[in-house]
Amino acid sequence: MTSTPEIFHYGEDHLTAGIALSISRGKTKGIISENTRIKIRKSADEVKAIADGDKAVYGINTGFGPLCTTQISKEETSTLQKNLLMSHAVGLGDPIADELAKLMMILKVHALAKGYSGVREETIDRIIFHIDHDVIPLVPEQGSVGASGDLAPLSHLFLPLIGLGKVKVNGKFVPADEWLRKENLSPIQLGAKEGLGLINGTQFIAAHAVSIIERLQNVLTHADISGAMMVEGLLASVKPFSPELHDVRAYKGTRHVAAFIRHLLNGSEVVHSHANCARVQDPYSLRCMPQVHGASRNAWLHVKEMLEVEINSVTDNPIVFSKDHTISGGNFHGQPMALPIDYACLAAAEVGNISDRRIYLSLEGDTPGVPKLLLKETGTNSGFMIPQYTTAALASENKGLCFPASADSIPTSLGQEDHVSMGSIAGRKTLRVVENVEKIIGVELFCAAQALDFHRPLKSSKIMAAIHEHVRSKIDHITVDGVMNEKMETAIEMIKNKELVRVAWETADAEGISLDTDFSSDFDSY
Structure with a gap:
């Protein structure tokens, strides 16, 4: 993640995933400048003029979806918008994570602040109040088909603006009207197009x-x-990470992974101890890490590039360019993100697949000095046999989740929405796959640290030694069977908390070692 600004100007500055996360975590404050407020007010005035006029404009003085030809009187405008939020709040399932709901609000504010939606500044300011005070609306996880925007989840997200739904305050969900009374706030009376502007979008x-x-x-x-620790633990060759090999097949991700692993292992006595061994080549899960991990890196880079376009776009409908120029189009359709998210799902699963294969390799007992099942005394002890059952189960579960959600489409809205993206489902299941891979990598770390122990007193590189020492500060070397899941969970938490990355960079800085590659700026920042 790159360094983030202290202040971010909604609607003006370029938003990235990192900045959005920084705002959601209170490290960056999102504000609206006066210049942007002028644009917001102008757009709202133009929408009001359309609503007061006789010309039918979709979503402003007409019904929605299949009711787009039904014109609404200006007296009914506010009722229409309120009804829209209520009728579309049909989500089911568990609430999404607080951070996801907060990110939705941040992304929506940025889009609305561009001044093409006609949503009034007092409405946008109320959403910012929710963001700044950590008042998180309850948003069920199911219900969006990712086409006319994320209608159901966005409706739930903004029900509290009109005094409905629930919000989480200090860790507990309470009725929104109760919270508003406590804060001496009144529900927002939605103006023309505001309901539609709030719920149309891909947030x-x-x-x-x-x-x-x-x-x-x-x-x-x-x-x-x-993977680098497994290279050491299983006495694998470092030749497959040589730069000249990857210069002749020069994918960014492949070259980055090969260089990064070379840097991690540079100076390792363990690696150099078998430089002249008779083994010709290692199994693919070891020697093809640059190609496999690198391909997943490339997929990640593609998603990042697509996302930056998406979160700096207007995904509302209709788009209001002026009082006399509105376009009802398809900017709300989730397909541009659904496809790359499905790609990311597959990319994540493959990292888990190859990691599980390395775990299996570590148990075979084919590496000099490393006993079968990673335990010297077996027979009465099963050693590390069964943790690999768990990673096999997780890898298999991921395979079932890899069917692309975007390959499906079900017509909705009486045929108006006759092709939908299912990008919402792609996002949900990809996060589940990533969570499973976090667990698989944690178990690999657990096994790799055990394998590396058997090569002592040979020393690892400075960086790998520091990483191994950090693991051993929390998980002891295992000599006899015991309950392993707690140790596995500890390793997984190290992954989730980004601990080993911090150890690697802190050690590199202290030792004057560079971990940068030619493509670090691509893959280490977002």
């Missing part, structure tokens, strides 16, 4: 993509680290 899909960007990037880096 549910995009918020999931923001989270995917952060968590998958962390998984990819930790996969390189745990």
Whole structure:
């Protein structure tokens, strides 16, 4: 993640996944400048003029979807918009994570502040109040087909603006009207097009993509680290990471992974101890890490690039360019993000697949000095046999989740929405796959640290030694069977908390070692 600004100007500045996360975590404050407020007021005035006129304009003085030809009187405008939020709040299932709901609000404010939606500044200011005070609306996880925007989740997100739905305050969900009374706030009386402007958009899909960007990037880096420890632990060759090999097949991700693993292992006595061994080549899960991890890196990079376009776009409908120029189009359709998110899902699952294969390799007992099942005394002890059952189960579960959600489409809205993206489903299941891969990489780390122990007193590189020492500060070397899941959970928490990445960079800084590659700026920032 790159350094983030202290102040971000909604509607003006360029938003990234990292900045959105920084705002959601209170490290960056999002504000609206006076110049942007002028644009917002102008757009709202133009929408009001349309609503007061006789010309039918979709969503402003007409019904929605199949009712687009039904004109609404100006007296009914506010009722129409309120009814829209209520009727579309049909989500089911568990509430999404607080951070996802907060990200949805941040992304929506940025889009509305561009001044093409006609939503009034007092409405936008109320959403910012929710963001700044951590008042999180309850948004069910199911119900969006990712086409006319994320209608159901966005409706739930903004029900509290009109005094309905629930909000989480201090860790508990309470009725929104109760919270408003406590804060001496009145419900918003929605103006023309405001309901439609609030719920048309791809912010549910995009918020999931923001989270995917952060968590998958962390998984990819930790996969390189745990894979490098397996290279040492299984006495694998470092020749497959040579730069000249990857210069003749010059994918960014492949070259980055190869260089990063070379840097991690540079100076390792363990690696140099078998430089002249008779083994010709290692199994693919070891020697093809640059190609496999690198391909997933490239997929991550593609999602990041697409997401930056998406979160700096206007995904409302209709788009109000002026009082006399509105276009009812399809900017709300989730397909541009649905496809790359499905790609990211597959990319994450493959990292888990190859990690599980390395775990299996570590148990075979074919590496000199490393006993079968990673335990010297077996027979009465099963050693590390069964943790691999768990990673096999997780890898298999991921395969079932890899069917692309975007390959499906079900008509809705009486045929008006006859092709939908299912990008919302892609986002939800990709996060689930990433979570499973976090667990697989944690188990690989658990096994790799055990394998590396058997090569002592040979020393690892400075960086790998520091990483191994950090693991051993929390998980002891295992000599006899015991309950392992707690140790596995500890390793997984190291992955989720980005601990080994921090250890690697802190050690590199202290030792004057560079971990940068030619493509670090692409893959280490978002």
